[in-house]
Amino acid sequence: MDLVEESPYRFRIDRRDPMRVPGVVFAAEALLPEIGADGSLEQVAAVATLPGIVDASFVMPDVHLGYGFPIGGVAATDVAAGGVVSPGGVGFDISCGVRLLTADLDLAGLRPRLDAVMDGLAEATPRGAGRGAAWHLAGRSDVDGVLRDGSRYAVQRGFGVERDLARCEDQGALGDADPGAVSDRAIERGAKQVGSLGSGNHFLEVQAVTEVYDQRVAEVFGLRPGQVCVMIHCGSRGLGHQICADYVRRMERAMPRYDIQVPDRQLACAPVSSPEGQAYLGAMAAAANYARANRQLLTHVARLVFRRVTGAGLDVVYDVSHNQAKIETHGVDGERRSLCVHRKGATRALPPGHPDLPAELGEVGQPVLIPGSMGTASYVLTGVSGAPAFASTCHGAGRVRSRKQAVRAERGQDPREQLVAQNIAVRGASRRGLAEEMPTAYKDIDAVVEATEGAGLCRKVARLVPIGVVKG
DNA sequence: ATGTGC
Secondary structure (H helix, E strand, O other): OOOEEEEOOEEEEOOOOOOOOOEEEEOOHHHHHHOOOOOHHHHHHHHOOOOOEOOOEEEEEEEEOOOOOOEEEEEEEEHHHOOEEOHHHOOOOOOOEEEEEEEEEEHHHHHHHHHHHHHHHHHHOOOOOOOOOOEOOOOHHHHHHHHHHHHHHHHHOOOOOHHHHHOEHHHHOOOOOOHHHOOHHHHHHHOOOEOOOOOOOOEEEEEEEEEEOOHHHHHHHOOOOOEEEEEEEEOOHHHHHHHHHHHHHHHHHHHHHHOOOOOOHHHOOEEOOOHHHHHHHHHHHHHHHHHHHHHHHHHHHHHHHHHHHHOOOEEEEEEEEOEEEEEEEEEEOOEEEEEEEEEEOOEEOOOOOOOOOOHHHOOOOOEEEEOOOOOOOEEEEEEOOOOOOOOEEOOOOOEOOOHHHHHHHOOOOOHHHHHHHOOOEEEOOOHHHHHHOOHHHEOOHHHHHHHHHHOOOEEEEEEEEEEEEEEO
């Protein structure tokens, strides 16, 4: 794929038929050799053919191959111009995202009790495929509560405090959720999984702040050097997965009716304004709320353990999704337009002064939470004014090897030993599960974050390192 | 990512 350098951190894929807009790759020169070998840039060009797409088909420096759409991608369609919504543009793990908690505790104070904290977290955190959850929903009214009101419902039921909600994207619940658009099968899969980590790259990590790049913003976020934090990375489990599968099938069948042709069946889509588009967005919002309730329950579990073992409380810095489509208003060619912004492996990053931010964050911008690969650093960033790509940035390190390749690369080595040698406590996960997530399988998170900052997508606020990790 | 794979 030919890339034209537009600036040091921005490369263009020129538009050619049937692309409607160009592709844009945000990356540093040094990352380019690791980008595109998997075919993800062909996916960028394919996404650019979607009806109603505006500006460009964007990807972040952590781009890699996904289902139809690349992971690390941002694509916005103009609702009034027949713009489409596509389940592949959100991904199977709907509203997968990250929540960061701060402990009123420093690393030195945690060290003597670290083993007890990790044992407590390991015992209390349901994880792995199909293994139960912290909260078993009792009947249809609980299910509807979670699907409609997300973290808000979890807090209402006693699994958190009101302040948590102010520090969540959408105040803890995405509007316009339609539980009626969610299949019985999806609900059946999800009912016993609220408050569970899942597997793959999902984790609950105890971290410590090692670097503060912006003192003023870090202070507003509640972060200081040496501070202990808890990062939770998980999604909508079997429920989101089932919804994605259901709607890919439904849209595949609907496309001829709207005379939509796509270069790849995995790009199945329907106009946002169509019955199929509306049903998907309603089901997707329900899954998004489920994922938020999931992170709220894991917050509750972590609080119980920290309180019991260390006496420390945990406050929410922020909770933000990196797999979601949202109807947002943005300027396009000097006009305010209603757009369906697909972010798949990309994080919303609101600039300072944005009306959707809670008052206490208004002056500094939205906290953006970026998990590194297992055993490497994570970042807290903030949104900046005038950024490209509809106020979005990266979501993590981004794979460079498939899971299978990662396991092969770790043959004859012990991933657990490698983490312990770095003084990182590990709980859970099979040898294979750990091998799939080793840093050699990912790009360098420091380089990815530097490229996003260089591209003017966000600004660094703080860097955190792992102390202990609970894996699915 | 996923009641993990044709």
